Amino acid sequence: MSTVTGIDRDALARVVAADIxxxxxxxxxxxxxxxxxxxxxxxxxxxxxxxxxxxxMGPEAQGDQVDPDLVxxxxxxxTERPGAxxxxxxxxxxxxxGGHLDICVLGAYQVSATGDLANWHTGQPGxxxxxxxxxxxxxxxxxxxxxxxxxxxxGRPKLVPECTYPLTGLACVSRxxxxxxxxxxxxxxxxxxxxxxxxxxxxxxxLGVPLVDGTREAAS
Amino acid sequence: MTRVAICGSxxxxxxxxxxxxxxxxxxxxxxxxxxxxxxxxxxxxxxxLTVVSNNAGGGEVGLAALIRDGRVRKVICSYPRQSDSWHFxxxxxxxxxxxxxxxxxxxxxRIRAAGAGIGAFFTPTGFGTPLAEGKETxxxxxxxxxxxxxxxxxxxxxxxxxADELGNLIYRKTARNFGPIMAAAAATTIVQAxxxxxxxxxxxxxxxxxxxxxxxxxxxERDRVWSGEGL
Numbered sequence: 001m002s003t004v005t006g007i008d009r010d011a012l013a014r015v016v017a018a019d020i021x022x023x024x025x026x027x028x029x030x031x032x033x034x035x036x037x038x039x040x041x042x043x044x045x046x047x048x049x050x051x052x053x054x055x056x057m058g059p060e061a062q063g064d065q066v067d068p069d070l071v072x073x074x075x076x077x078x079t080e081r082p083g084a085x086x087x088x089x090x091x092x093x094x095x096x097x098g099g100h101l102d103i104c105v106l107g108a109y110q111v112s113a114t115g116d117l118a119n120w121h122t123g124q125p126g127x128x129x130x131x132x133x134x135x136x137x138x139x140x141x142x143x144x145x146x147x148x149x150x151x152x153x154x155g156r157p158k159l160v161p162e163c164t165y166p167l168t169g170l171a172c173v174s175r176x177x178x179x180x181x182x183x184x185x186x187x188x189x190x191x192x193x194x195x196x197x198x199x200x201x202x203x204x205x206x207l208g209v210p211l212v213d214g215t216r217e218a219a220s
Numbered sequence: 221m222t223r224v225a226i227c228g229s230x231x232x233x234x235x236x237x238x239x240x241x242x243x244x245x246x247x248x249x250x251x252x253x254x255x256x257x258x259x260x261x262x263x264x265x266x267x268x269l270t271v272v273s274n275n276a277g278g279g280e281v282g283l284a285a286l287i288r289d290g291r292v293r294k295v296i297c298s299y300p301r302q303s304d305s306w307h308f309x310x311x312x313x314x315x316x317x318x319x320x321x322x323x324x325x326x327x328x329x330r331i332r333a334a335g336a337g338i339g340a341f342f343t344p345t346g347f348g349t350p351l352a353e354g355k356e357t358x359x360x361x362x363x364x365x366x367x368x369x370x371x372x373x374x375x376x377x378x379x380x381x382x383a384d385e386l387g388n389l390i391y392r393k394t395a396r397n398f399g400p401i402m403a404a405a406a407a408t409t410i411v412q413a414x415x416x417x418x419x420x421x422x423x424x425x426x427x428x429x430x431x432x433x434x435x436x437x438x439x440x441e442r443d444r445v446w447s448g449e450g451l
Contacts, residue, residue, distance in 0.1 A: 050394070051324065051325075052248045052251070052394050053394050053397050054393075054394050066446045067393065067444060067446075068250060068251060068395075068444055069381075069392045069394060069444065070251075070393040070394055071248070071249065071251050071394055075248070075249035075251070077446060080393075086391075086393055086394065086396055087396070088328075088396055088397065088398070088399065088400040088401055088428075089248075089324070089328035089397050089398050090328040090329055090401045092328070093324065093325030093329065094329075096325065097325055121350075128300060128301045128309060128312055128313075128319075129301075129319075129321050130298070130299045130300055130321070131298055131321055131322075131323050131324070131351065132324050133298070133323070133325060134323070135323040135325075135326075135349060136323055136324060136325030136326070136345045139344050139345060139347075140325070140345075167348055167349045167350070169347075169348070170349075170364075
């Protein structure tokens with residue numbers, strides 16, 4: 001069992017938000033990635049896409065703003081930003097599949113060292129499978145990032161040599177943001193860009209995945 | 221004489237839906253779900269239905285009620301599991317309802333293809349995953365795709381915001397979702413609209429679903445009250 005403690009969810013959301021170029025078109029997955037929107041500067045010009053048919057999504061609706069016709073992919077009430085647009089589902093997924101979104105940030109059960117993603121089904125017998133837009137999101141954006149804790153609650157790594165859970169997409173993840181480190185998935189290697197309160201050696205032992213030290217490149 | 225029928229009640233609007241029909245149902249959760257038409261279908265008594273929709277119903281109304289009452293033989297959807305999908309969950313676990321799980325974008329494109337006269341299409345979504353099992357695959361331009369077929373309906377049940385007397389439709393915010401593509405993909409398209417306005421009252425530049433896709437319209441008043449749904 002690991003005793004390392006990294007950064008908290010909001011600090012991690014800030015790290016991801018800082019890497020999103022101004023003016024990007026971005027889809028934030030349900031759960032942890034939704035927090036990133038709280039840390040995008042108001043003048044960043046980042047436009048949020050939600051796969052149920054909207055570009056220019058604003059923050060969660062409060063009080064009188066709540067409108068059952070205006071929800072996000074998690075079916076929670078949201079608001080619209082000036083310049084928002086609505087479109088039907090086939091257009092919304094054409095936008096994604098057609099490579100028109102710059103970045104998609106998703107949660108995950110597991111990511112492999114080659115960027116395979118598992119985030120839709122635990123594969124447990126008796127679990128009712130539900131995929132939603134996960135497979136479309138995984139392969140659709142120009143860059144697919146994952147944001148997750150590096151370890152499960154019982155201490156098992158989620159960045160793994162090969163996924164054991166059912167796959168969502170093959171070789172689709174290019175970057176993994178976790179509470180302990182940021183990993184860049186590159187052809188044939190995994191580069192550690194940032195470390196949060198841990199060391200490269202600790203991570204190598206923990207994960208069983210060969211890691212390349214990229215922390216100095218990132219700092220320079 | 222216009223081709224669209226303006227119906228006096230939701231029950232009239234869904235008249236003639238046969239047992240065993242494939243029914244496309246608009247909506248993403250409760251946003252855009254044609255609850256009045258589904259409840260009329262329930263009252264009308266049609267059985268052994270195949271329902272195509274993004275979700276498999278939540279709570280006690282609409283799709284959930286149809287499943288609760290054993291009217292649905294098969295659900296084709298992307299996301300059946302919700303915090304309040306207990307009727308689907310129970311029917312599925314009891315083996316009373318069959319599930320075909322389709323990634324949301326493939327579901328939308330299959331419906332679009334049905335309305336657009338496309339015979340089949342290659343999509344990258346799902347390649348290499350358990351949902352690609354048994355499907356034909358092809359490498360095109362160095363990328364792997366799988367073959368998906370259209371998903372037409374006998375009937376589409378659609379919720380729109382405004383309809384004119386000819387059947388032109390406008391939707392509201394994210395309640396649009398599957399409405400426009402389902403309207404085009406069914407032999408008979410039935411619409412519940414918040415409001416029916418005279419022909420010419422909708423700006424032609426703003427019409428989302430042109431009237432040739434629409435067969436029947438009924439006005440259904442709706443309280444836009446939050447149902448407390450989520451996930």
